[in-house]
Amino acid sequence: MSEAKEKKIFAANWKLHKNPDQTREFFKNFLPEAQGLDCEIYFFPPAVSLEAAAGSLKNSKVKFGSQNCYRESQGAFTGEISAQMVKDLGGQLILLGHSERRKIFGEQDVLIAEKLAHVQSLGLTPVFCIGETLEEREAQQVQSVLEKQIHVGLSKADAKKPLVVAYEPVWAIGTGKVATPAQVKETHALVHEVLLAIGFATAPILYGGSVKPDNSKELLQIPHVDGFLVGGASLEPASFLGIARS
Ligand code: PEP
Numbered sequence: 420m421s422e423a424k425e426k427k428i429f430a431a432n433w434k435l436h437k438n439p440d441q442t443r444e445f446f447k448n449f450l451p452e453a454q455g456l457d458c459e460i461y462f463f464p465p466a467v468s469l470e471a472a473a474g475s476l477k478n479s480k481v482k483f484g485s486q487n488c489y490r491e492s493q494g495a496f497t498g499e500i501s502a503q504m505v506k507d508l509g510g511q512l513i514l515l516g517h518s519e520r521r522k523i524f525g526e527q528d529v530l531i532a533e534k535l536a537h538v539q540s541l542g543l544t545p546v547f548c549i550g551e552t553l554e555e556r557e558a559q560q561v562q563s564v565l566e567k568q569i570h571v572g573l574s575k576a577d578a579k580k581p582l583v584v585a586y587e588p589v590w591a592i593g594t595g596k597v598a599t600p601a602q603v604k605e606t607h608a609l610v611h612e613v614l615l616a617i618g619f620a621t622a623p624i625l626y627g628g629s630v631k632p633d634n635s636k637e638l639l640q641i642p643h644v645d646g647f648l649v650g651g652a653s654l655e656p657a658s659f660l661g662i663a664r665s
Contacts, residue, residue, distance in 0.1 A: 424623050427639065428583065428646030429663040430461035430546060431653030432486065432514060432627075437464060439471035446475035449656040453481065456663050459646070461546070462653075463514045466500050473508045484512030484543065487520055490533040492541075502538050513538045516548045516572060518589045528571035535582075536575035544581040546648070547572055548627070549610070553590035562609060569613050578618040583625060585648040586610050591628025593650055598628060600637055607643035632661030639665050 437445060442464050453460060462483045464472045472483045485505045489496050492503035502513050515538065516531040531547070538545040549568040551561050565586075576582060586606060591598050598606070603626055610624055626638055627648035638644055652658040 424621065424645055426457065426459050428459040428461065428623055428625060429659070430463065430514075430583075430585070430625060430646065430648045431659055432463045432517070432648055432650050433465060433468075433654065434486070434519070434650060435465055436654055437468055439468045442468040442471040443475055445656060446472070449660065450475070450479055450481070452656065452660050453479075453663065458663055460663060461512055463512070463546075469505060469508055469510060473510070477509070482511045484510040484514065484546075486514045486517065488513045488515070488534060488538065490530070490537045502534075502541050502543055506541055506543055510543070512544045512546055512583075514546045514548065516568070518548065518550055518587060518592060522589070528568060531572050532575045535572060536577070539577050539580045539582070542580075544583060545576075546583045546585055546625070548585045548587055548648070550587040550589050550592075550628075556588070556590065561606060565606070565610060566613055569610070570617070573617065573619060576619070578621075582619060582622045584610065584614065584619075584622050585625040585627050587627035587648060593629070595629050597630065597634050597638075598626075600641060603638055603644065604641045607641060611643040630662060632658055632665070635662040635665040 460481045463486045485500050488502040489499035492501050515534050520526045535545045551564045555564045588598050614620055623645035624643050625646045625648045626644050630647045630649050631652050
């Protein structure tokens with residue numbers, strides 16, 4: 420088992436929430452409480468708060484990174500985020516392919532694959548999101564959708580370099596509708612099989628979608644659930660700590 424899989428991972432996606440002051444305030448309350456936790460903790464603050472996060476997390480084991488990046492380190496790419504600049508701040512991770520990036524900003528699998536390879540080439544860890552919509556689930560397309568996202572998204576990736584996968588059914592993100600344990604079990608087994616077949620079996624697989632302190636314990640018992648990617652419930656120290664304590 421890879422070192423990463425030995426410890427559960429709890430990742431916070433803050434989306435477009437928390438300015439630099441709010442970021443520092445969060446960590447002032449969160450870090451003393453998180454000290455005894457034997458797990459990996461990741462934070463993805465908005466880009467303008469990365470420097471505040473870097474300052475707060477300087478002497479801790481908690482890792483951070485951006486919610487997106489471009490496939491180049493610098494250049495004429497107005498509005499983009501550079502993984503190299505995140506690295507220069509001390510960031511170790513980049514979230515890629517989140518369903519909001521795919522749906523609202525039109526990101527396609529091929530671009531995500533290029534970004535993922537770029538992030539790995541810099542020695543950072545991509546947290547690669549996949550997931551089906553409700554229409555796709557109802558049309559029995561879960562397997563084909565996830566296979567395509569994984570095959571194309573990892574087509575330029577290096578299996579020897581760190582990678583984390585996050586399975587997030589789109590219909591469960593921010594809706595309060597968590598997938599049932601049976602759905603999570605079936606889909607994580609499928610994701611594991613697909614990753615195994617292409618040489619990425621050591622990548623931890625996170626579940627994401629309305630995870631809360633009151634459902635996290637049960638979900639974490641499911642095979643191939645190596646942790647969570649959490650949106651709403653990561654915005655308050657108490658609820659994110661409640662999840663990380665599961
Ligand atoms: C997410 O945005 O990745 C997510 C899982 O959000 P939420 O926990 O709010 O459903």
